[in-house]
Amino acid sequence: MAHNVWLLAAAWMALALLASLISIRVGISVALIEIALGVVAGNFLQLHTADWINFLATFGAGLLTFLAGAEIDPLSLKTHWRPAAAIGVVSFLLPFLGVWLVAYRLLGWEWHAAQIAGIALSTTSVAVVYAVMVESGLSATPMGKLILAACFITDVGTVLALGVLFADLNAALLVFVAVLAVVLLVLPRLTREIIQRLGATRISEPEVKFLFLVLFFLGGLATWAKSEAVLPAYLTGLVVSGVFLRDRVLVHRIRSIAFALLTPFYFIKAGLYVSLPAIWASAPVIGVLLLLKLIAKGIGVWPTGAVFGLPRRLNAYTTLLMSTGLTFGTISALFGLEHHFITQGQYTMLVTVVILSAVVPTVIAQSYFGPTPEEAAFVAGRPASPAAPLDASRNP
Amino acid sequence: MYQSIVVGFDGSDSSRRALHKAVRLAKLSGAEMLVTMVEEHLPKYPSAMSETTEEREAVDAYFAELTKEVETLGSEQDVRLGVRVAAGHPARVLCDVTKEVRADLLVIGASGRSGLWAGVLGSTADRVVDHAPCSVLVVRKGPA
Numbered sequence: 323m324a325h326n327v328w329l330l331a332a333a334w335m336a337l338a339l340l341a342s343l344i345s346i347r348v349g350i351s352v353a354l355i356e357i358a359l360g361v362v363a364g365n366f367l368q369l370h371t372a373d374w375i376n377f378l379a380t381f382g383a384g385l386l387t388f389l390a391g392a393e394i395d396p397l398s399l400k401t402h403w404r405p406a407a408a409i410g411v412v413s414f415l416l417p418f419l420g421v422w423l424v425a426y427r428l429l430g431w432e433w434h435a436a437q438i439a440g441i442a443l444s445t446t447s448v449a450v451v452y453a454v455m456v457e458s459g460l461s462a463t464p465m466g467k468l469i470l471a472a473c474f475i476t477d478v479g480t481v482l483a484l485g486v487l488f489a490d491l492n493a494a495l496l497v498f499v500a501v502l503a504v505v506l507l508v509l510p511r512l513t514r515e516i517i518q519r520l521g522a523t524r525i526s527e528p529e530v531k532f533l534f535l536v537l538f539f540l541g542g543l544a545t546w547a548k549s550e551a552v553l554p555a556y557l558t559g560l561v562v563s564g565v566f567l568r569d570r571v572l573v574h575r576i577r578s579i580a581f582a583l584l585t586p587f588y589f590i591k592a593g594l595y596v597s598l599p600a601i602w603a604s605a606p607v608i609g610v611l612l613l614l615k616l617i618a619k620g621i622g623v624w625p626t627g628a629v630f631g632l633p634r635r636l637n638a639y640t641t642l643l644m645s646t647g648l649t650f651g652t653i654s655a656l657f658g659l660e661h662h663f664i665t666q667g668q669y670t671m672l673v674t675v676v677i678l679s680a681v682v683p684t685v686i687a688q689s690y691f692g693p694t695p696e697e698a699a700f701v702a703g704r705p706a707s708p709a710a711p712l713d714a715s716r717n718p
Numbered sequence: 719m720y721q722s723i724v725v726g727f728d729g730s731d732s733s734r735r736a737l738h739k740a741v742r743l744a745k746l747s748g749a750e751m752l753v754t755m756v757e758e759h760l761p762k763y764p765s766a767m768s769e770t771t772e773e774r775e776a777v778d779a780y781f782a783e784l785t786k787e788v789e790t791l792g793s794e795q796d797v798r799l800g801v802r803v804a805a806g807h808p809a810r811v812l813c814d815v816t817k818e819v820r821a822d823l824l825v826i827g828a829s830g831r832s833g834l835w836a837g838v839l840g841s842t843a844d845r846v847v848d849h850a851p852c853s854v855l856v857v858r859k860g861p862a
Binding site for chain 1: 758759760761762763764765766767768769770772774804805806
């Protein structure tokens with residue numbers, strides 16, 4: 323099967339399909355199931371990658387990063403700029419520096435490996451946070467929007483660190499930064515014009531091809547400058563987010579392409595390199611790193627949230643949500659592994675901690691600090707009185 | 719008899735029986751009704767926000783149809799009722815809504831659409847009976 327492209331593709335797609343079926347059945351995101359199946363396939367089935375799979379996986383990660391940037395509501399970011407920036411920056415900086423320091427000094431990891439650990443565990447998963455807030459009825463409230471805006475700021479820190487820390491400071495980097503700046507400046511207007519002028523001939527999908535062209539070009543330039551393609555992908559998403567907010571069809575098309583053909587290769591590949599024996603062997607370190615991420619997030623986010631007047635219980639809830647991680651954490655760890663900054667054992671530890679950080683803070687937040695009906699109603703500006711029954715309403 | 723009744727409704731046969739039973743009780747006692755629908759199948763731990771939003775849009779469309787059915791039933795039977803759609807675990811949402819509106823009766827079907835988790839962790843009805851802040855009527859299949 324090793325040299326038969328079709329059979330190899332069929333094996334990977336069979337895993338992707340199985341992940342979808344399991345995901346629908348158990349109500350857990352397909353990404354986590356794909357990672358889990360990747361772990362099984364890597365440890366027991368000797369499934370392997372190929373150059374074309376690596377490309378699809380890399381593009382899948384880039385497209386996920388682009389979507390993460392494009393999903394921000396620019397108005398919400400503007401409205402909550404000060405608290406979101408303050409919470410977002412400390413939410414990135416403290417775990418990044420704390421984990422970097424502990425990995426380097428106490429765990430004895432090499433300089434770059436410790437940096438990768440810091441980046442991978444500094445992330446906040448906007449998608450996980452959003453899903454939890456939908457369940458709590460907070461997603462459309464001012465407080466929910468503030469938390470989401472803060473998550474985006476944290477992710478900016480992550481992609482900047484990933485794009486800048488490992489780049490060579492040379493002429494190529496200057497060229498990359500200059501071209502990126504120009505593209506980001508003209509892209510929103512250009513994208514809007516392409517959608518407006520060619521929107522009627524959508525069967526050939528010109529707007530999707532245009533965005534892919536931009537992502538390929540900037541990704542290529544980033545690679546040439548020894549930077550990382552997720553940086554331009556995220557920033558590109560951010561600058562076109564206003565366009566995406568209005569054109570839901572475009573988001574749907576890009577998401578469909580990503581989830582059907584690209585991200586399965588990325589997440590299964592992310593699981594493929596996780597070594598099960600290494601998980602057992604390094605369980606104490608995994609526990610320490612997870613605790614460190616939670617503590618560092620707490621030290622940063624809790625007091626900052628208090629300064630901006632978040633009530634005690636909702637502040638704890640916010641702090642726990644800001645401690646979640648998933649996509650950017652695995653992207654950072656895989657970047658480190660593929661560029662030989664970390665070993666497979668270190669990769670295993672980081673990915674395990676990232677996955678645990680998607681689940682553990684979420685469960686604690688929902689079990690012990692979830693807004694009470696009164697708090698949710700208060701935050702949403704909805705009456706929480708016996709008069710409420712006859713309001714035809716929907717939790718936002 | 720009752721002043722405020724909450725009923726869980728997800729479109730399943732079992733929950734439809736509960737809805738009709740609750741309407742009859744509300745009519746007899748002159749109670750207000752809040753029909754609560756729970757979005758329970760949103761993906762947990764998603765990798766993109768759109769994974770949640772698009773799943774939710776699909777669920778919304780389904781619940782919009784159910785809302786029409788409920789409102790028609792309410793006006794046919796001359797019962798005052800409202801509809802609430804919320805995301806989360808059905809048992810938790812139903813108990814929270816009941817507490818919030820201070821209902822004196824919660825009506826649910828004996829089995830809904832809770833799927834695999836119900837098999838592992840117990841049914842929604844089991845958990846509601848354990849945690850509800852008021853009396854619970856679990857409606858089983860059989861003569862009305």
